[in-house]
Amino acid sequence: MIHRRAFLKEAAGASAGIFFANCGCMQAASAAPQLPGASKRREVTIGGKRAMTIDVHSHCIVDIRELVKDHEEGRSDPFLNPARQRFLDPAHVEDRLQHMDTHGIDLQAVSLFPSYSYWADRELAKRIVQLQNEKISELCAAHPDRFVGLGAVALQHPDLAVEQMDYAVKKLGMRGFEIEGSVNGEDLSAPKFEPFWSKAEELDILIFIHPSGFAEGRQQLGGNGFLTNVIGNPLETTVALSHLIFDGTLDRHPGLKICGAHGGGYLPSYLGRSNHCAEASGNCKPVKKKPSEYFREQLYCDSLVFSAEGLRHLIAEVGADHVLLGSDYPADIDQPHMGDAREVDSVLGVPGISDSDQRAILGENAAQLLGIKNRSV
DSSP states (O other), rough: OEHHHHHHHHTTTSSSSSSSSSSOOOSSOOOOOSSTTSSSOOOEEEEEEEEEOEEEEEEEEEEOOHHHHHHHHHHHHHEOSSGGGGGGGGGGHHHHHHHHHHHHHOOEEEEEOSSOOOSOHHHHHHHHHHHHHHHHHHHHSSSSEEEEEEOOOOOOOOHHHHHHHHHHHHHOOOOOOEOSEEEEEEEETSSHHHHHHHHHHHHTTTEEEEOOOOGGGGGGGTTOOHHHHHHHHHHHHHHHHHHHHHHHHHHHTTTTTEEHHHTTTTTTGGHHHHHHHHHHHHHOOOOOOOOHHHHTTEEEEEEEEEEHHHHHHHHHOOOOEEEGGGOOOOSSSSSEEEEEEEOHHHHHOOOOOOOHHHHIIIHHHHHHTTOSSSOOO
C-alpha cells in the first residue's frame, strides 16, 4: 500500500473517473487458473442448472484529486498502487468485464476502495461523496446487467449522510453503502450515528462494513507480516459488529441488514464466547438475543476466508443464507493479493453443503438483499 502522493504521481495522465483497485497486498496461495475460452463467459451450473453469481466485495477508486489537492489529509490518505491501468480506467471497463467472465461472476456490487474521507469538513465531504456516487452510478447505468452500486456517505456528518443516502438510493439507484468500522475513533454504535442507522433501516438497503486496518492498533501491528491487513482488517470488523450488538444498535433497528467484509472478521468464528458473555457474565449488558442469533437475522458475512474448512465453519456458524460471495476484486492483477478470484470455485469446493446452499451463497442471498430481480443469467 502506498500513500496518496505516490498514487497521484503514478496515476498522472489517467482519465478522470473510476479506478478499479484491490484492498489487499499480500500474496494468496495461488493465482486463479486461466480457463479455456477466456473470451467467453463462464457459466456456473449447479445440479445441471444455471446459477447466478453476485460478487458483493469488489472495489473501485473515484478520482477526487482535484477536490482534495489543497488538503494535507487528502494527500496523505493511503491508496493502493494501481496494478495495471487497463483495470483502472473506466474507458477500459471491458477488461474488468473480461475478468468477471473468466471467473464466472455474473454481477458485481461495486464499492469504493476503503480510503475514507472522514476527515473532510461538511462542504468538502458533500462534494467528495457526490462525485463518488455519481461515478459509481454512471458505471452501473452503462452496464446495468453487470453492476450495481454500493455508495459512499460522509458518516462524520450524520445528518449530511442521511441526505446523501436518500438521494443516492432514490436518484442514483444505489443498493447500499460502504462504511468503515469506526469514524474518526468513534464506534458505529455511538448515539450520533442513530440517524444513519434509522435511514438505512427505512430505505431497506445493505450496509457493507469494510475496515481499513484498525487504526487504534497500528502501533502493535507494525513489522513483518502485513499485520495491519492480515490481523487489523478482520479485527476492526470484529470490534465494530460487537459494538453494534452489545450497545443495542441492532435491537433498536431490527430491520438493519449489515454485511461484514472478510468473513465478518473473527466474530463468527468465536461466537460461543460472545454468547457466553451475554448469557452468563455480569459484565455484559442484556441484549435481546444471543450474539449468534443476530448473524441468523440482521448480520451477514462475505465468503472471503481463504480455505474450504474456514468457509464450511462460517456456514455452520451463521447459516448459508447469511453468507455472500466476495472476491475482493481485483484479486490477481499482476500478482495475487489478499483477494481471491477463485472464490466461486472455493464455494463450490466446500464439502457437505447442498446445491441449494451453494446457489444461495453464490448469488441468491445477494440478489435478495440488493433488490436484484428478473436478472437474466
